[in-house]
Amino acid sequence: MTVRLLAVADELEEALWGETLDDLRPDVIVSCGDLPFEFLENLVSRTDKPLLYVPGNHDPELRPSTLYSGMSMEDDGIGPLGCESIDGRIVEAAGLRFAGLGGSIRYRPGPNQYSQSEFARRAFRLRLRAWVRRRHVDVLVTHSPPAGYGDSVDAPHHGFKSLVGLTRALAPKLLLHGHVNNFGPKARELTIGPTRIVNAIPFKLIEL
8 A cells, every 4th residue: 555645844835825835645644843733733733634744943842741641732842733743752653653753963052952972862762663673664754864964064954973883774655744844956975775765845745
């Protein structure tokens, strides 16, 4: 069975407010972060399909007690209504298994930012969770890219080194990320082992 996955990140694409969303016919929607909660709520309400997300460095901090509740009233620290955070989790949707790690490298005060060592601990916990539960992963969803695979030379857009090892260990079909705008000619396709790496900004439709 082919699954139509709509990935969005960082830049609010005006076309998705209109008929373009109907034409895309996604089976599942994934947000890689830094998008207004009301935009995500609009996508999920109009498609009635699962919407999974990880937070970006410009998103508000989510309260731990309600991190996965899917209940929200605006950007209040709970999350977008009808959507599910997969930050640090492994979940199933549309016949696929998704794992998620949000946030960017720490470059200023604010939520959803981590040092390389802090993020490495988060990556280890996610890897351990997959191993203990004997769960394969089809899609890894992050906000930042792995270091050396689509990141940038400026400090706020450095990728995470531990994401390289995590991707090799989980070997998903696809890694989706945002955070880094790629201007100019289309970059070559990046892979880590069997994993295709896709920058979702502003949106991509992928069939798996």
